[in-house]
Amino acid sequence: MVSQKVTIQNKDGLHLRPAGLLCKEALKYNSHISFKIRTSVANAKSVLSVLAACVKSGEEIELTCEGEDEELALRALVKLIENGLGES
Numbered sequence: 001m002v003s004q005k006v007t008i009q010n011k012d013g014l015h016l017r018p019a020g021l022l023c024k025e026a027l028k029y030n031s032h033i034s035f036k037i038r039t040s041v042a043n044a045k046s047v048l049s050v051l052a053a054c055v056k057s058g059e060e061i062e063l064t065c066e067g068e069d070e071e072l073a074l075r076a077l078v079k080l081i082e083n084g085l086g087e088s
Contacts (some may be wrong), residue, residue, distance in 0.1 A: 001066040002074050006081045007058065014055040016047075018085035023047045025080050031067025033077070044077070 010018050026033045026044040033044040035053070042053040044063070050053075055061060063081075065073045 001064060002070050003062055003064040004074055004078055004084060005060050005062045005078050006078050007060050008055050008081065009057070009084050010087050011057050013057045014050055014053070014085075016051065017078045019047050021051040021085050022024075022050060022077070022080065024076055027072070028076075029065070029067070029073035031065045031070045031073045033063070033073055035061040035063045037061045053066070 008014060010041075014022065023045055033040050035044055036042075037053050037055055040053055043049040043066055053061075063074060065071075067073075
């Protein structure tokens, strides 16, 4: 299991479009992928779970990946988030 904290940079947080991109990327990997925000844990492969977490701009999440491709998945997701999830 690997994990890393990362800050959401999108000005509107994880609304539908960036949540969809996050899930689409997470679904490429066999590992179980989730993130913790405040006291909640969300399944990064479920758009509804990501949206229900209500992640706002500037909040820090802790991504956790567990499985055969965990390190690759974590690197890709952190890079995607740090690059703004498709938004400038």
